[in-house]
Amino acid sequence: MTFQKNYSLQKFNTFGLDVKASFFTEINDQEQAKLLLDQFQNQPIFILGGGSNILFTKNIEGIVVKNNILGIEIVDKNEENIWLKIGAGEIWQNLVQYCVAHDFGGIENLSLIYGSVGAAPIQNIGAYGVEVKDILENVIGINLENGQIQTFGKEDCKFGYRDSIFKQTFKGKILITHIVLKLTLKKHIFKTDYGDIQKVLAEKKVKNLSVKIISETICQIRQSKLPDPAVWGNCGSFFKNPEISEPKFKILQEKYPNVPSYPTQNGVKVPAGWLIEQAGLKGKRVGNVGTHEKQALVIVNYGNANGQQIWDFSKQIQAAVFEKFGVSLQAEVNIL
């Protein structure tokens, strides 16, 4: 294992921010992870996945570890299902492509989400009516405090909307090494009722649904409205969609009869992108930072903006939405 000093993380975060880590290393397997823990006992360790959900506002003191644990392994199989154990360092979209190529179902709505496999359960990635919790069986990781390997079942993960135990009690305390997914081999259950999926399928004149067709459709929809981070630095949705109470929603709906909404257990979820757009901030730019012109929920680094400037801009958005609607937006990305 080699250690780099004062190392730029620019290549390792999709906002493209040039912050430095005091120390940087990469791990390729569980053994290296354990060695690292022995060597850096009681020192701050920050585990980096794909860097696609993180806003660095300053240099990182301590050691930043890029998780490169790879591999896709079949661990079980029956007539209907297959269980895959996947290394946390795999790129999520590569895993999706692997599943599409083998016609393994369940993951197709999560196509083209940036980031690594290990990061997926942390924020319970979700899109087009599916969340990773729907296909996840286990998360395997090393407890950074005692070096023990721990396996978390689905229930242990305490999944919620863009939330899990790895963002709460175990925040920064588990180095996820693998996840296990349960996918379908036949009788795939396709979820096509979200947003534009049916419309695009009709345009494509699709007669028979397949894992491949759904994946291609989702990719097409995402590419039409989300900026490619390889071109424009961004982290996807910057804020979570806020959940508001039923009475508060009724008041909003009286004023804006077309407000989109999704009922939840405790109230109603309203798209943050819609609130930002209604506040007149879709495509708004301040210097080199702005909201995307096709999806107001995405904040884009249009040039050499730094993390602090992006953070300040996000606070302006929060303030404007709060002033207009009395609704607080919470960041979805981790701000460091």
Ligand code: EPU
């Ligand atoms: N909308 C607007 N203006 C905008 C953006 C959206 O009016 O600028 C409206 C749309 O017209 C639609 C509604 O808001 O009626 C929802 O929009 P969309 O389907 O684009 O989804 P979203 O709620 O903005 C969420 C996820 C995305 C995910 C999509 C599709 C969150 C925070 N974001 O966005 O996830 O791809 O649904 O499932 O839940 C991500 O987390 O990085 C991400 C991209």
